[in-house]
Amino acid sequence: MTLSIPRNIYNEEHEIFRNSVANFIKEEVLPHYAQWEEKGRTPRDVWLKAGKIGILGTSTSEEYGGMGGDFFFDAIVLEELGRFGVSAPSFDMHSFIIAPILHKFCTEDQKRSWLPKMVSGEWISAIGLTEPGGGSDLKEIKTRAQADGNNFIINGAKTFITNGHIADYILLAVKTNPALGSRGVSMFWVDLALEGISRGKNLKKIGNKAQDTAELFFDNVCVPASYMVGHLNQGWSLLIDGLAQERLVVALRSIAMAEVAVEQTINYTKERKTFGQTVFDFQNTQFKLAEMSADIEAGRPFMDRCIELHAEGGVTPELAAKAKLWATELADRILDDCLQLYGGYGYIWEFPIARAWADARVHRIYAGTNEVMKYIIAKSL
Numbered sequence: 312m313t314l315s316i317p318r319n320i321y322n323e324e325h326e327i328f329r330n331s332v333a334n335f336i337k338e339e340v341l342p343h344y345a346q347w348e349e350k351g352r353t354p355r356d357v358w359l360k361a362g363k364i365g366i367l368g369t370s371t372s373e374e375y376g377g378m379g380g381d382f383f384f385d386a387i388v389l390e391e392l393g394r395f396g397v398s399a400p401s402f403d404m405h406s407f408i409i410a411p412i413l414h415k416f417c418t419e420d421q422k423r424s425w426l427p428k429m430v431s432g433e434w435i436s437a438i439g440l441t442e443p444g445g446g447s448d449l450k451e452i453k454t455r456a457q458a459d460g461n462n463f464i465i466n467g468a469k470t471f472i473t474n475g476h477i478a479d480y481i482l483l484a485v486k487t488n489p490a491l492g493s494r495g496v497s498m499f500w501v502d503l504a505l506e507g508i509s510r511g512k513n514l515k516k517i518g519n520k521a522q523d524t525a526e527l528f529f530d531n532v533c534v535p536a537s538y539m540v541g542h543l544n545q546g547w548s549l550l551i552d553g554l555a556q557e558r559l560v561v562a563l564r565s566i567a568m569a570e571v572a573v574e575q576t577i578n579y580t581k582e583r584k585t586f587g588q589t590v591f592d593f594q595n596t597q598f599k600l601a602e603m604s605a606d607i608e609a610g611r612p613f614m615d616r617c618i619e620l621h622a623e624g625g626v627t628p629e630l631a632a633k634a635k636l637w638a639t640e641l642a643d644r645i646l647d648d649c650l651q652l653y654g655g656y657g658y659i660w661e662f663p664i665a666r667a668w669a670d671a672r673v674h675r676i677y678a679g680t681n682e683v684m685k686y687i688i689a690k691s692l
Contacts, residue, residue, distance in 0.1 A: 314608060320615045325383050331364055332391045340397055347521035351513045352477055353400040355435070362432030367406045371414060376427035382622040386563055393567025396663050398670045399521035401473050405429065407560050409436045409482050412553045413500070416541040425480075425500065437478035437503075439469040439527060440550070449484065449493040449547055454529065456485040456497060463487070463499065463539070465532040475525025476513055478503055488544055496546035500538045507532040518669030555631035557678045559621055562631075562638035565674050566607070566614050568667050569642040573603045575663060576649040583654075596652055603645050610641060629691040636684040639674040646671055 321329070339360050347353050361367050369384035371377025378384060385407045392403065410429055414422065428434040445451035454467025465485055472481070481501050488495030501508075511526030541549045577600055580591040590596050617634050620626050626634070646668045650657035657664050675681045 314611060316608065316612060318611070318615060320619055321383060321387070325387060328365075328369075328380075328384060329387045329391060332366060332388055333395075335361065335364060335366065336391060336395045336397060340400070341395065344397060344399075344521060347399060351515075351520060352523040353521060355432075355477070357400055358432035358435055360432070361400065361402060362430060366402060367432055368410070368426075368430030369406065371406075371410055371426055371430050375414070375422055376430040382618065385560075386618045389560060389563040390567045393564045394571045396568065396571065396667050396670070397521070398519040401522050403560050403564065404438065404473055405436050408553060408557045409438055411556060412482065412498075412549060413540065415552065416498075416545075416549050417500075421500070421537075421540070434479045435474055435477050437472050437474040437481040439472055439481045439483040439501075441469060441471045443468055443470050443526070449496050449550070452484060452486050452496060454483070454485045455489070456487050456499065456534070458487075458536075459533070461536050462533050463536060465499070465501070465529045465534055467529050469527045469529075471514070472525050472527050473522060475527055476510055476523040481527070482540065484546055484550065491544060493547045495544050496550075497543055498540040498546040498549055499534050500540055501532070501534055502538075503527075505532050505534070516673075518666070518672060551628075554679065555626050555628050556621065558631040558635035558684075559617060559626055561674050561678045562617070562634040563614065565638040565642035565671060566610060568671050569603075569638075569645040570607050570611070572646050572649045572664060572667055573600065573607055576600065576603075576652050580652055585654075590652060590654075599648055599652065603648060606641055606645065610637070614638065629688060632679075632684040632687040635674075635678060636681050636688065639671070639681060642671050643675060 339357055358367070365378045366388055368377030369380045369388060370382060371379070373379040389403055389407070410426065413425060417425065425434070429436060442453055445453060454465065454469065456463040456465045465483070467485065469483070479502070481503055483499045483501045484496055485499060486495055487497040507530040509528045509530070511528065514524045514526070516524060577591070580596050580600070581589055583590045614634065617626055617630065620630070646664070650664050650668045653662060653664055656662050659665055
């Protein structure tokens with residue numbers, strides 16, 4: 312949709328990159344997307360193709376194979392994925408959540424060994440926090456890593472793992488000192504081809520159907536101590552450090568989805584006729600779309616300022632929580648209202664609004680539920 316307040320956070324180089332991302336999605340993702348939804352996963356070749364044009368390493372340093380760009384480039388990828396209504400491939404988690412953690416906390420040898428393969432798409436990554444029965448509360452993690460000489464022996468299970476079936480490596484949260492609760496958590500970079508790892512069924516979800524989500528089981532898995540990310544029992548601080556960006560990532564996807572939904576709904580209601588006039592001609596339709604347009608217009612400068620602040624040094628945890636809470640609640644409300652204006656066709660999967668409505672619902676749940684966001688915000692008041 313056309314905004315009355317022009318966006319001015321991106322320069323010419325950014326917009327050239329945006330065109331490249333958009334063309335990639337149109338040529339390499341959209342023609343195959345329905346098939347990927349049927350299969351419940353994305354093929355490896357699309358990751359390799361994304362790696363070739365730099366989508367997977369926008370803010371990774373050049374010395375590790377990336378573009379060496381700023382967060383503005385990350386935001387562009389997120390906006391375009393949201394604008395085209397595709398939840399997979401899950402480049403956002405791979406490149407903008409996991410890679411930054413490795414970039415910040417890994418040793419030089421680890422970064423030189425691992426990051427280039429992530430940037431190229433040779434390796435696909437996942438992150439393992441949530442466990443059956445325990446959610447993502449790190450105090451309740453049951454997966455254990457027991458020291459054994461120069462190795463650690465891992466036992467436990469994880470669930471709701473995005474990329475769980477197609478990933479080569481997982482950034483895994485484990486308890487190394489249960490007596491310390493959340494302060495006894497460590498992180499390991501685990502090769503999912505190791506003996507003792509099994510992958511459960513591909514979980515069937517309401518939305519995000521092209522994105523595989525799996526259960527993973529670890530039975531006496533031997534992982535070298537050199538594959539620990541950060542220091543022993545440092546996992547909590549490592550994850551907290553990455554949560555602000557993860558929540559901003561979710562917020563940016565959400566507002567992009569809401570914005571394009573309003574634009575599509577305006578066009579649809581102006582074409583669709585009922586009772587001798589277009590759906591847009593009804594006052595209720597005009598009022599609803601006016602409200603949605605105003606919400607987007609008011610919210611976009613807030614999100615753009617969050618992008619700027621994060622590129623300059625990072626948003627605070629409280630601001631990231633506010634952005635995630637506000638953007639995801641807004642997106643769900645707008646997408647639901649847009650679907651209603653489509654009538655019965657809004658409930659048909661072939662219509663983009665149906666997919667967007669289903670895909671966006673999880674945004675209020677992952678990266679910390681919106682109830683958790685309210686708690687974080689309230690503590691800062």
